Each structure stands twice: as structure tokens, then as C-alpha cells.
Amino acid sequence: LLVLAAPAVAFVAPRAAPSRRVEGASGMRAAAVPKGLASALLVGAVFSFSGDQPANLGPGKNGALLPCPTATTNCLSTSGPDEVHSTKPLKFKKPVDQAVADVKKVLSDYPAGGQNGIDGSGLKVIEARDRYIYAQATSGFFGFTDDVEFSFPDDKQMLIRSASRLGDSDLGVNAKRLTYITAELRSIGGWE
Numbered sequence: 001l002l003v004l005a006a007p008a009v010a011f012v013a014p015r016a017a018p019s020r021r022v023e024g025a026s027g028m029r030a031a032a033v034p035k036g037l038a039s040a041l042l043v044g045a046v047f048s049f050s051g052d053q054p055a056n057l058g059p060g061k062n063g064a065l066l067p068c069p070t071a072t073t074n075c076l077s078t079s080g081p082d083e084v085h086s087t088k089p090l091k092f093k094k095p096v097d098q099a100v101a102d103v104k105k106v107l108s109d110y111p112a113g114g115q116n117g118i119d120g121s122g123l124k125v126i127e128a129r130d131r132y133i134y135a136q137a138t139s140g141f142f143g144f145t146d147d148v149e150f151s152f153p154d155d156k157q158m159l160i161r162s163a164s165r166l167g168d169s170d171l172g173v174n175a176k177r178l179t180y181i182t183a184e185l186r187s188i189g190g191w192e
Helices: 035-046 096-108 173-188
Strands: 002-006 009-013 021-023 029-031 075-077 123-129 132-138 145-151 157-164
Touching: 075 173, 096 123, 096 132, 096 173, 145 173, 157 173
Parallel strands: none
Antiparallel strands: 002 009, 021 029, 075 157, 123 132, 132 145, 145 157
């Protein structure tokens, strides 16, 4: 038996040889899961790496969103502060209330199982008010949570910030997410 323990959590699982096959009651055979994969799946199931929601999210002066911390590469923001962390604001040619509605639609239609190999547990809008939308995207495997914000400081552009809560690198996840959302908005029309 293999015993894994964490503070206030204990799990006991039978140890199976990696190449052992098990024949079920239906007569179908199932291959045993290799040890390393089983351990990774167990860690992902027992622990969640969501991190704490930052207390300082939301639009600041003139609708600006927070800049990214320069110590990590796991954030993109229209507030930069540098080339590694910068993304351009999206311009729109429609009333701001329609632009906000477009973003809400794209986020509500975001695939529940993620897209492009990311956000396996989907994306959920947490807050939506007049000219600001805040959502959380969660990875399917370890439950990493990213904070995604949209701000409309004027009647022609949208500011964006997508940031991982934990780790130093996001392996391109924030860029993939923003690329997807941007493409969906442009397919609606009225977005540059």
C-alpha cells in the first residue's frame, strides 16, 4: 500500500505494477496507470494551487489596470510595465455598452473545458459592472487560477490584464487566453 499524507489529509491507494493488466467484471481489460502518472494525478486531485485572490484588482485612475510584476513572466497587461509584460489595448468602433456586452458574451461562451490546451476547468465571470469585468480562469490539472480583467476607460478602447497568481512562468497561458478572446471579439465585428 502507498500512503500519502498532507496536513489534515490522508489517502491510501493500492500499489499496482506499472505493466499489470486488470480484467474487470465486464471482461474488458484496463491497463494499470504508470506510477509517475498516478502520483501526479493524485497530487492534482488532493491539492489545489489556486492561490489567493489579489485584494488590489480593479480599475484605478482613469480606468487603468495594474501593471505586471517585473520579477515574473506570468502576466500580460496594457499597463506593462515593460515589453515582456505588455499587450496593446483593443480598440472598438461601437457604443461602449455594446463593447462591454460583446466581452460578456465571449466570456460566457468560453469553452467549459478550456481551449488551445489551457483553462481546462473553464473561465468564470466573478464581477461585471458598468465599465469593468473580472473573471477567473482555472487550469484543469492542478487548479491554478489566473485573474483576467477588462476595463473600458473611454468610448474607444478596452484595457486588459491576465495574470497568474502563482509561479514565475505561465508557459504562455495568458497570451493564449488573450489571443483567443481577441479573435472571438474581432469575429463579432467592430473590434480592431
